[in-house]
Amino acid sequence: MGIREAKTRRRSNRAVRRPNRSPGGDVFIVIILACFGAFFAFPLVFAINHAFKPLDELFIFPPRLFVINPTMNNLQDLFILMSRSWVTFTRYVFNTVFITAAGTLGHLIIASMGAYAVSKYVFPGSKLFFNIVITTLMFTGFVTAIPNFLILARLSWIDTYLSVIIPSFAFPLGFFLMKQFIDTVPQSLVESAKIDGATEWSIYSRIVMPLVKPAWLTCMIFSVQALWNNPQQNLIYTEQLKPLPFALQQIVGSPHTPNVARMGVGAAVALVMMVVPITLFIIAQSNILHTMANSGIKE
Amino acid sequence: MSNLARYREKKRALRAHMWKEMKKHRTLYLFLLPFALVFGMFVLAPVAISIFFSFTYFNVLESPRFIGFQNYLNLFLSDDVFLIALRNTLILAVVTGPVGYICAFLFAWFINELPRYIRAFVTLVFYAPTIAGAAFMVWAIIFTGDEMGYANAILIRLGIIQEPRLWLTNPDYMMPVIIIVVLWMSLGAGFLAFIAGLSTIDESLYEAGLMDGVKNRWQELWFITLPNMQGMLMFGAVMAIMASFAVGQVTQDLAGFPSTEYAVHTIVNHLVDYGAIRFEMGYASAIATILFLTMIYTKILVGKFISRIGR
Numbered sequence: 001m002g003i004r005e006a007k008t009r010r011r012s013n014r015a016v017r018r019p020n021r022s023p024g025g026d027v028f029i030v031i032i033l034a035c036f037g038a039f040f041a042f043p044l045v046f047a048i049n050h051a052f053k054p055l056d057e058l059f060i061f062p063p064r065l066f067v068i069n070p071t072m073n074n075l076q077d078l079f080i081l082m083s084r085s086w087v088t089f090t091r092y093v094f095n096t097v098f099i100t101a102a103g104t105l106g107h108l109i110i111a112s113m114g115a116y117a118v119s120k121y122v123f124p125g126s127k128l129f130f131n132i133v134i135t136t137l138m139f140t141g142f143v144t145a146i147p148n149f150l151i152l153a154r155l156s157w158i159d160t161y162l163s164v165i166i167p168s169f170a171f172p173l174g175f176f177l178m179k180q181f182i183d184t185v186p187q188s189l190v191e192s193a194k195i196d197g198a199t200e201w202s203i204y205s206r207i208v209m210p211l212v213k214p215a216w217l218t219c220m221i222f223s224v225q226a227l228w229n230n231p232q233q234n235l236i237y238t239e240q241l242k243p244l245p246f247a248l249q250q251i252v253g254s255p256h257t258p259n260v261a262r263m264g265v266g267a268a269v270a271l272v273m274m275v276v277p278i279t280l281f282i283i284a285q286s287n288i289l290h291t292m293a294n295s296g297i298k299e
Numbered sequence: 300m301s302n303l304a305r306y307r308e309k310k311r312a313l314r315a316h317m318w319k320e321m322k323k324h325r326t327l328y329l330f331l332l333p334f335a336l337v338f339g340m341f342v343l344a345p346v347a348i349s350i351f352f353s354f355t356y357f358n359v360l361e362s363p364r365f366i367g368f369q370n371y372l373n374l375f376l377s378d379d380v381f382l383i384a385l386r387n388t389l390i391l392a393v394v395t396g397p398v399g400y401i402c403a404f405l406f407a408w409f410i411n412e413l414p415r416y417i418r419a420f421v422t423l424v425f426y427a428p429t430i431a432g433a434a435f436m437v438w439a440i441i442f443t444g445d446e447m448g449y450a451n452a453i454l455i456r457l458g459i460i461q462e463p464r465l466w467l468t469n470p471d472y473m474m475p476v477i478i479i480v481v482l483w484m485s486l487g488a489g490f491l492a493f494i495a496g497l498s499t500i501d502e503s504l505y506e507a508g509l510m511d512g513v514k515n516r517w518q519e520l521w522f523i524t525l526p527n528m529q530g531m532l533m534f535g536a537v538m539a540i541m542a543s544f545a546v547g548q549v550t551q552d553l554a555g556f557p558s559t560e561y562a563v564h565t566i567v568n569h570l571v572d573y574g575a576i577r578f579e580m581g582y583a584s585a586i587a588t589i590l591f592l593t594m595i596y597t598k599i600l601v602g603k604f605i606s607r608i609g610r
Contacts, residue, residue, distance in 0.1 A: 002308065021412075025516060029409045033421060038404065041424050043437040046449075050440075062452040114334030123324035124317050129335065136342050137537050140545040143587045146574045147345035147352070167341040173488070175334060200326045225430055233463050253466045274431045278423075281430055285419055292488070292495035296530015297367065 044274070051075065051264075051271035057261050074264035078272070081251060081265060087239050096228075096243040099161055103168035104223040108216060109167055115178035116204045120190050130179065132298060136172045152235060163235040164243075168227055174219040180294040181215035182208060218291035221284045225277045245273060336346035346591065352584035359578050370585035381586070383561045384569040388544065388590075390474065391565065392597075395481045396543035400535060403486045407493035407522065422494055429483045438480045439553055442466035469555050479564050480549055485542035491536025496531035500524060525608050532608065536601045544594050547571065566590050 043063070050058070052070040082089040091175055118126045141148075148167065149158075157163045193203045209216075233246045252266040281288070321328070324462040329378055355363035374381045410421050428434065439447040451463040466472045500523070505513075508523045525532070547567025550556075554563045557572075566586060574583035 021516060026412070029412055032388070033406070033409050033413070037421065037424050040428055043434065043483070044427055044431065046441070047434060047437045050437075059447075062456060063447060063449050065449070098534075110333040110337065114331040117327040117330035121324060121327055123327055124321050126327075129304075129331070132343070133338070134336075134537070135595065135598070136346075138541045138598060139342065139346070139545075139591060142543055142545055142547055142570060143591050144342065144345035144349070145571075146580055146583055147348035148341060148586065150348065151340065151344065166337060167367065170334070170337040170341045172338070172342060175338070200330070204330070217559075268435065270436065274434045277430045280426055281426070282423060285423065288491065289422075289495045289498070292491045292500045295488075295492040295534045296496065297533040 002254040047270050050267040074268040079267045092244040092247045099243055100162050100224050100227045103165045103227050104220055106169045107171055107174055107223050111175040115175055115182055119179045132170050133175055158235055159238055161284040177291055178215050181212050181291055185211050191217040214287040214290040217284050223279050228277055245287050320530045349584045349587045352375050352581050355581045357581040371580050384564045384566050388566040391546050392543040394478055396539050399482050399485055400539040401488040411497040429487050435480055435484050468559050469558045473554050473562045483547055487538045487542050489538040492531045492534050496528050500527050532605050540594055540597050
């Protein structure tokens with residue numbers, strides 16, 4: 001890891017332009033990025049502006065992108081609506097925090113333990129297991145939704161926190177990134193600790209884990225994001241157990257019968273739904289990129 | 300000793316060796332066990348169960364009845380909607396997969412050429428739609444079918460169209476609109492991997508390339524950057540395959556379920572239809588099986604292609 005850091009540092013201190021760069025090319029790159037950047041940012045800018053528009057601007061013709069008289073009314077309405085709801089707002093928050101914290105923590109611990117074993121040792125089945133994990137990176141929730149439901153029903157976990165928490169432990173991307181990052185910890189470190197008589201557990205918990213903090217943080221962020229928008233939440237239908245994102249989306253109504261009277265609140269909900277994952281990403285961006293630098297799949 | 304006896308002897312020795320290895324590493328199996336358990340239960344078992352049910356008639360109430368390849372025959376021979384869904388999914392995958400993948404790489408590469416201090420910000424702008432989750436519903440407002448919709452309002456004001464277009468209910472426009480939205484929201488984890496990978500390529504390789512007469516950044520890309528990023532490219536490809544074949548939520552939420560004339564009905568929509576609405580689990584499982592076989596096959600093909608880059 002030391003070598004890698006040294007390399008990045010040298011790269012970042014690079015002040016001289018490489019001589020084979022044409023100014024025309026630079027201009028081209030900036031123009032392309034500006035155009036596409038506008039395309040990518042447009043809906044987000046729109047959503048942010050929409051959330052602060054007063055009622056008359058929400059229904060104005062022709063529609064405007066930018067808000068003229070920004071107001072906090074929509075967010076206030078959302079807050080009032082939530083505080084008057086049958087299940088209290090704090091209960092929804094508790095559900096979200098509990099599910100996310102438990103799911104993320106469990107995932108981190110068991111994925112990093114497994115990743116440590118697969119990364120630092122070769123034993124019968126270790127390669128096979130990792131290749132299977134790589135293949136399953138492609139499978140989305142839709143493909144496995146039906147058997148997943150049948151399994152959870154058989155365990156009678158439907159309509160409990162467990163139906164969301166336990167399956168989230170098995171998030172393959174987290175395991176994959178963790179294993180790739182642990183690969184960068186020098187093998188010699190593990191071996192010398194072993195000669196000093198350290199047990200497998202203390203090598204894992206005292207030597208390897210403190211060295212892979214960026215990977216922890218990355219897995220945490222990805223896991224929280226996955227849980228924030230998890231369709232698995234449909235498996236919880238008791239109102240008191242529902243997490244916040246689900247409750248918020250109920251306010252807006254389904255996409256095809258939009259609740260016109262709550263247009264402003266809906267815009268506020270959209271903003272809240274967006275802000276949480278994006279904020280988390282901003283906080284952890286450098287750590288995430290550090291982790292993703294090891295995400296290459298070797299064939 | 301005969302050949303057969305020698306072969307058996309070898310096999311026994313191999314097995315004994317393997318057993319010894321397994322015993323030596325027994326603590327490691329304990330380390331792997333918790334993850335392997337949940338992974339097996341919620342990722343692998345569902346796939347196996349899906350394949351098993353795809354050969355049965357199963358409506359959840361009665362126990363499954365074995366019917367061989369009947370589900371598959373029905374899908375391809377008598378289910379017109381499935382064939383439409385298959386066609387739509389392939390169109391979406393062939394367009395959004397490679398285009399999204401190449402865009403993700405090019406954007407990452409361009410961003411890497413920018414000065415360091417604005418890199419983080421530009422990365423965030425491009426990646427935000429991927430993590431913003433349900434934010435794609437904003438497109439529903441932009442593409443509203445009356446003159447209140449932003450796309451319609453802008454195009455009418457510019458005089459490009461005379462009357463509002465039903466972007467999300469007219470089969471002529473639905474597919475392009477969905478393609479735009481999917482491209483917008485699925486740069487994905489591959490994009491991050493590219494950004495990260497580009498910044499870790501050893502600078503001395505570029506310096507050596509310069510000595511060897513690499514004239515411009517495009518040559519540098521082909522001869523130095525790409526060959527050193529094969530692992531990332533593979534990872535990005537896996538992510539792109541996932542994103543482009545599993546389009547379903549977007550079509551359902553934007554164009555409705557079912558969409559007009561099934562114009563953007565995808566395999567995932569078909570799967571949800573039979574699995575979650577009609578409760579024909581056997582049939583739905585056959586659809587799921589076809590979907591992930593297609594994905595695995597695509598991954599193998601793409602892997603072969605990527606291993607040839609820069610050679």
